[in-house]
Amino acid sequence: MASRAKWVVGNWKMHGSLADNAGLLESIAAAPASGARIGVCVPFPYLVQARDVLLSSSVAWGVQDLSMYPKGAYTGEVSAQMAVEFGATLAIVGHSERRTYHREADDVVAQKTLRALEAAITPIVCVGETLEEREAGSTEQVVGRQLDAVLAVLDAQQAERILVAYEPVWAIGTGKSASAAEAQAVHAFLRERLRAKSAALDAVTILYGGSVKPGNATELFGMPDIDGGLIGGASLVADDFLAICRAAA
Numbered sequence: 001m002a003s004r005a006k007w008v009v010g011n012w013k014m015h016g017s018l019a020d021n022a023g024l025l026e027s028i029a030a031a032p033a034s035g036a037r038i039g040v041c042v043p044f045p046y047l048v049q050a051r052d053v054l055l056s057s058s059v060a061w062g063v064q065d066l067s068m069y070p071k072g073a074y075t076g077e078v079s080a081q082m083a084v085e086f087g088a089t090l091a092i093v094g095h096s097e098r099r100t101y102h103r104e105a106d107d108v109v110a111q112k113t114l115r116a117l118e119a120a121i122t123p124i125v126c127v128g129e130t131l132e133e134r135e136a137g138s139t140e141q142v143v144g145r146q147l148d149a150v151l152a153v154l155d156a157q158q159a160e161r162i163l164v165a166y167e168p169v170w171a172i173g174t175g176k177s178a179s180a181a182e183a184q185a186v187h188a189f190l191r192e193r194l195r196a197k198s199a200a201l202d203a204v205t206i207l208y209g210g211s212v213k214p215g216n217a218t219e220l221f222g223m224p225d226i227d228g229g230l231i232g233g234a235s236l237v238a239d240d241f242l243a244i245c246r247a248a249a
């Protein structure tokens with residue numbers, strides 16, 4: 001079996017302040033290196049701060065979104081290349097909050113994935129179904145479509161460089177995580193979908209996100225196809241985030 005990189009990545013969303021971030025970043029930077037790689041995806045204005053604190057640590061940093069365009073007259077956009085100038089090596093793309101509040105469609109997410117890869121940033125491609133879709137029995141259809149849209153624009157080598165995050169929309173910020181078995185079932189489906197494209201994609205890391213806490217991380221990360229987590233709320237509390245990182249190691 002391919003050995004997959006384990007990752008725990010914090011998604012700060014639109015939280016933080018220079019003052020609050022300082023202590024959080026210092027604590028994360030002090031995390032001992034272990035079997036799981038650690039990253040934090042911060043709001044754009046805090047990239048400099050993240051870089052300054054994390055530079056001498058083993059923790060990676062990145063952004064929560066990128067422009068689908070490489071450069072040009074796109075008011076308000078931030079390019080992958082700009083993020084790279086601040087040392088970003090990770091970018092979340094297609095988070096459900098972007099899909100919902102900013103109407104990002106599958107083809108936009110695919111273009112953002114490409115822009116990240118062109119800039120040598122590792123994209124964390126998010127997929128996930130709503131509660132309504134789950135109850136209608138269309139979870140696999142939805143996440144399969146979201147993943148396929150991205151894979152369709154990548155060549156074989158590019159596809160090997162992505163991370164995938166399964167984030168059921170109904171589990172995000174609700175305190176109600178998917179059970180380990182529910183998450184594992186979707187991860188196994190995504191794994192198969194990747195393998196169908198190329199056997200080499202068996203090595204793609206698939207993270208779970210949605211109400212991961214210190215109390216449920218060990219069970220989730222113990223599942224064979226769950227290679228770590230994408231953490232929202234708990235990534236803002238140093239002790240909780242570090243406990244989750246230990247659970248993945």
Ligand SMILES: O=C(CO)COP(=O)(O)O
Pocket residue numbers: 011095167171172173174175209210211212230231232233234
């Ligand atoms: O959206 C998420 C990570 O990207 C998950 O958020 P919570 O961990 O707050 O549920």
